[in-house]
Amino acid sequence: MILAAGEGRRTGHHTNKVLLPLAGRRVFTWSIRWARLVPEVTRTLVLIREQDRDLVTRTIDREVGPPDIEIVIGGNSRHGSEWEALQVLAPAIEAGEIDVVAIHDAARPLAGSDMWAEVIDTAARFGGAIPANDHKHLISLDERGSPTERVVAVQTPQAFSARPLLDAYRRAQVEGFVGTDTASCIERYSATSVTCVPGDEGNIKITFPDDLFVAERLLATARWDLSGGREPTHRRSRMHLPRRSAEGDPG
Amino acid sequence: MSTELAELHCETCDQVTEHELHYTGRLLESVRCTVCGAHLDVPARDMLGSYLADLEHRVASKPGRMVRRAGRDPLGFVLQLPAAIARQPGKFLRELRSIFRH
Numbered sequence: 001m002i003l004a005a006g007e008g009r010r011t012g013h014h015t016n017k018v019l020l021p022l023a024g025r026r027v028f029t030w031s032i033r034w035a036r037l038v039p040e041v042t043r044t045l046v047l048i049r050e051q052d053r054d055l056v057t058r059t060i061d062r063e064v065g066p067p068d069i070e071i072v073i074g075g076n077s078r079h080g081s082e083w084e085a086l087q088v089l090a091p092a093i094e095a096g097e098i099d100v101v102a103i104h105d106a107a108r109p110l111a112g113s114d115m116w117a118e119v120i121d122t123a124a125r126f127g128g129a130i131p132a133n134d135h136k137h138l139i140s141l142d143e144r145g146s147p148t149e150r151v152v153a154v155q156t157p158q159a160f161s162a163r164p165l166l167d168a169y170r171r172a173q174v175e176g177f178v179g180t181d182t183a184s185c186i187e188r189y190s191a192t193s194v195t196c197v198p199g200d201e202g203n204i205k206i207t208f209p210d211d212l213f214v215a216e217r218l219l220a221t222a223r224w225d226l227s228g229g230r231e232p233t234h235r236r237s238r239m240h241l242p243r244r245s246a247e248g249d250p251g
Numbered sequence: 252m253s254t255e256l257a258e259l260h261c262e263t264c265d266q267v268t269e270h271e272l273h274y275t276g277r278l279l280e281s282v283r284c285t286v287c288g289a290h291l292d293v294p295a296r297d298m299l300g301s302y303l304a305d306l307e308h309r310v311a312s313k314p315g316r317m318v319r320r321a322g323r324d325p326l327g328f329v330l331q332l333p334a335a336i337a338r339q340p341g342k343f344l345r346e347l348r349s350i351f352r353h
Contacts, residue, residue, distance in 0.1 A: 014269060015257045024277040024309065061323065207260050209270055209282035209291050216279055220304060 001085045002035075002046045004028045004056070004106035005074030016052050017206055018106040019059070023219045027206060028056075029063040030109035030219075030226075035102070035157070036064075037113045037230040040120050043098070045088060046106075047074035047081040079178045079185065086169050093162040100124050101165055103182050104157035107206045110218055112226030116157055118197050123159035128194035130183055131155040133201065155199045158182055164190040252280070252349045263289040275349045277305055298350050 004018045018028040025033075028046070035041050048056050050073050060069050072088055074081030082103060092098045100123045104111060115131060122129035132152040140148045160182065168189035172179065179185035183194050202218050204211055225231060253274045261268045261284040268286040272279060278301055281292035293301070321328040 015255050017257050017259060020255055020257055020272065021253075021274060021277065021279075023305070024312075062320075065319065208262060209259050209272075209284075212259075212272070212279050212282065213291070213293065217301075220301065220308075224308060 001082065001101060001103045002028060002031055002044065002106045003074065003078060003081050003104065004052070005047045005049045005081050016049070019052060019055055020206075020212065022109060022212065023216050023224060025063050026059045027109045027215075028106035029059060031104055031106055031111060032064055032069065034111060034113045034226050035104065035116045037227050038116045038120065040100070040124075041102070041116070043070065043089070043092070045070045045072050045085045047072050047085055049074060077178060078181065079172070082182060083169050083173060086166050089162070090166055093166050098162045100159050101162045102157045102159040105205065108156055108203055109206070109215060110200075110226060111155070111157055111203045112200070112228055113230050114228040115197075115200055115203065117228075119157050119159040122195050122197050123161060126195045127164065127192035128158070128160045128183065128186060129197050130158040130194055131199035131203070132196040133199035152196070153199070154181070154183075155203050155205075160186055160194075161192060164192045168192075252345065256285075261287060261289055263287045276302060276346045277309065278302060280349065295350060302346070302350055 004016070006016050006018070019026050021027075022030065032044060032046070036044060044067075046056065046060070046069055048071060053071065053073075056071060060071075070088065072081075072085050075084050086093075086101070089098060089101065093101075100120050102116065102120055102123070111131075119129040119131060132154050135151040135153045138151045140151045142148050158181075165182070165186055168186045171177075171189045172185050177185065177188065179188070186192055187194065204214060204218075206212060206215060219226075255272045255274070257270055257272060258267050259270045259282070260266070261270070264284060264287050268284050271283045271285055273281045275298065278298070279293075280298060281290065283290045317328075
């Protein structure tokens, strides 16, 4: 589930930041590329705003190969978009065809295939998985003013067992609860444990203008390949250049 | 050179504002907040190195991209190919000019 609907405050003719060009693709299709190299990923939904439909459709047609991607119009919040997508997935979840749902913010184009594989595997084993990094320059204080042990920055993709996730969102819908993130909803309405997996410093979220420069540079440094070796050899051989081949790179 | 308008968080305004983004080829060359004028860009000498590395990758990945395009729309691909080839020299010239003017 790729969340590309934004936060609902855009007006006029501005391009949604996840639809901006980034190193030869639009920001959101980088995420789709790395996710779909993981064999466990069988369906891909992209949550968008109605006004972005034409550009999203054309971009997917140009930049993403088969199997088809399902386009779903998102809600007014992250929670609302997740609920819309879960309703689309509900029949398959109830039929036992989907075990795990992974949710990703399309503004994080550098979440590589290894991270996708790790959160999906962890969610399949423990119920829920979120990537987190220590925030060493921040201190959280408890009620008595004493520093707590750790402050972490949570990233996406996050993955959860499909059935408890669907049940939690159905209960949230009935009670009118809107969570700030997926974990808050699943922790409120289910006994599913959420496990932290190591985040990646390079998995930045495009927020500030300089994030685009950094993302471009990080992709170039990785030779535009965050597949963790999953990219088919014939494609990698085209992406990797002679200089790396001479250093013994298999591509 | 292409231009996009997008809403990003401006550190000077400390809020989400409209930004104008300028691209050379596939690379972002500069970003300007249209509210306060805060401007970020890549120095020309750095831009040239990045551009050449990116160009190398564009050329290396071109056959694959052409095959995928031809697979999606074979007739359209064949009909548009001569004009697309004819446009390339001018396109590269404009990109290089943009880097050196920058």
